[in-house]
Amino acid sequence: MKTTEQLTDSMFNIMAALTKPRHGYAIMSLVEERTHGVITIGPASMYTIIKKLLKQEWIYLYDGSEPRRKTYLLTEKGKEVLEADVKLRKLMIQLAETGLREAEE
Amino acid sequence: MKTTEQLTDSMFNIMAALTKPRHGYAIMSLVEERTHGVITIGPASMYTIIKKLLKQEWIYLYDGSEPRRKTYLLTEKGKEVLEADVKLRKLMIQLAETGLREAEE
DNA sequence: CAGAGTTATATCATAAAGTGATATATTTAA
DNA sequence: TTAAATATATCACTTTATGATATAACTCTG
Numbered sequence: 001m002k003t004t005e006q007l008t009d010s011m012f013n014i015m016a017a018l019t020k021p022r023h024g025y026a027i028m029s030l031v032e033e034r035t036h037g038v039i040t041i042g043p044a045s046m047y048t049i050i051k052k053l054l055k056q057e058w059i060y061l062y063d064g065s066e067p068r069r070k071t072y073l074l075t076e077k078g079k080e081v082l083e084a085d086v087k088l089r090k091l092m093i094q095l096a097e098t099g100l101r102e103a104e105e
Numbered sequence: 106m107k108t109t110e111q112l113t114d115s116m117f118n119i120m121a122a123l124t125k126p127r128h129g130y131a132i133m134s135l136v137e138e139r140t141h142g143v144i145t146i147g148p149a150s151m152y153t154i155i156k157k158l159l160k161q162e163w164i165y166l167y168d169g170s171e172p173r174r175k176t177y178l179l180t181e182k183g184k185e186v187l188e189a190d191v192k193l194r195k196l197m198i199q200l201a202e203t204g205l206r207e208a209e210e
Numbered sequence: 211c212a213g214a215g216t217t218a219t220a221t222c223a224t225a226a227a228g229t230g231a232t233a234t235a236t237t238t239a240a
Numbered sequence: 241t242t243a244a245a246t247a248t249a250t251c252a253c254t255t256t257a258t259g260a261t262a263t264a265a266c267t268c269t270g
Contacts, residue, residue, distance in 0.1 A: 006144060008227070009111065013197060019204030025247045034200055038193060039111060044229050047249060052227095068236070068247065079205065086201050088143060089194060092118060095139055096191050099124030100184065113256070130218045149258045152220060157256095173218065173265070 007085045010041060014049050015082045021062045021073045024050060053078070112190045115146060119154050120187045126167045126178045129155060158183070 007015065017027045024046050032040050041049075050072065053059040058078030062071040074082065112120065122132045129151050137145050146154075155177065158164040163183030167176040179187065 006114065009114065009197075010228075012201070016197065016201035016204055019201075019208040023247075024249095029246095035193070035196060039197075042229060042231095043248075044231085044250080045227090048228075070248075074208070079208070082201060083205060086198055086205070088140070089198055091140060092114075092121065092144075093191055093194055093198070096117070096121035096124075096187060099121055100188060100191070103124040103179075103184070115257075128218075129220095134217095147258060147260095148219075149221080149260085150256090153257075175219075 005081075006088060007081065009039075010045055010049055011053065012082070012085055012089075013039060013041065014046070015053065015058065015074060015078060018059055018072055018074045018078070019082075021071045023065070023069045023071045058082075110186075111193060112186065114144075115150055115154055116158065117187070117190055117194075118144060118146065119151070120158065120163065120179060120183060123164055123177055123179045123183070124187075126176045128170070128174045128176045163187075 013031050014027055017030050022030065024043075028041050028043070028046055050059070054061070054072075056078075057075055058081055059072045060075050062073045065071040118136050119132055122135050127135065129148075133146050133148070133151055155164070158177075159166070161183075162180055163186055164177045165180050167178045170176040
C-alpha cells in the first residue's frame with residue numbers, strides 16, 4: 001500500500017492515538033475524551049481496525065504487553081503514513097475553508 | 106442528523122467543492138485536480154453521495170440547471186455542517202500532530 | 211459531416227468499512 | 241461480595257464506497 005493512500009477517519013483517529021503506546025480500551029476512551037464525545041469508537045470498530053493496522057504493519061504489539069492489556073504503537077511506516085495523511089487532510093481543510101470564505105463575500 | 110455528526114471523507118470533499126455551484130462531473134475533476142490525483146471520486150461514488158446530500162438537504166439543485174448539467178450548491182444547513190466538520194477535522198489533525206511531534210523527542 | 215474524444219449523468223452488483231449487540235473475564239472500589 | 245469499571249473479542253448486520261458498464265449529447269478535427 002502506498003503511503004499516499006488515504007486513511008479512513010477511524011483509522012486516522014486510532015493511529016493518531018498510537019504515537020504513544022496504548023491499549024485498545026485506552027484508545028477508545030482517549031478519542032472520546034479528546035473530541036468531547038463527538039467521535040466515539042466502539043469495541044467492534046476498535047478491534048477490527050487494530051487487526052487491519054497490524055496486518056499493514058502500521059502498528060505493532062508493544063513489548064511487555066500482557067494479554068489483559070495489549071499495548072500497541074506506531075511503526076516507522078505507520079508514522080510516515082500518518083504524516084502523509086495529515087498533509088492531505090490539511091489540504092482538504094484548506095480547500096473547504098477557502099471555498100466557505102469566498103462564499104461569504 | 107445533528108450538525109456535529111461527522112461527514113465521511115468523500116462527503117466532505119464533495120461538499121467542499123459545492124461552496125460554488127458545480128455539476129457532478131466538475132466536482133470529480135476538481136477534487137482530482139486539487140489533490141493532484143491523490144483523491145479521486147468516480148461516478149458511482151459521486152452520484153450516490155449527491156443523492157444522499159440532496160436527501161439531507163445539505164445541497165440543492167441550483168436554479169436553471171439543465172438535465173445535461175445538473176448544478177448543485179450547498180444549502181445554509183449544508184454550510185453549517187461543513188463548517189462544523191472543518192472544526193472537528195482541525196482538532197483531529199492537531200491531536201495527530203501533537204502526538205507525532207512528541208514522539209520525535 | 212463522420213467519427214473520435216470528451217463531457218455528463220446514471221445504475222448495478224459487489225466489495226469494503228463500520229457498528230450495535232453481546233459475551234466473557236478481570237480488576238477495583240464501595 | 242458485589243456492582244461498576246476495565247479490557248478484549250466476535251457475530252451479524254448495516255452503511256458506505258466503487259469498478260464496471262451503459263447511455264447520450266456535445267466538440268473538435270480531418
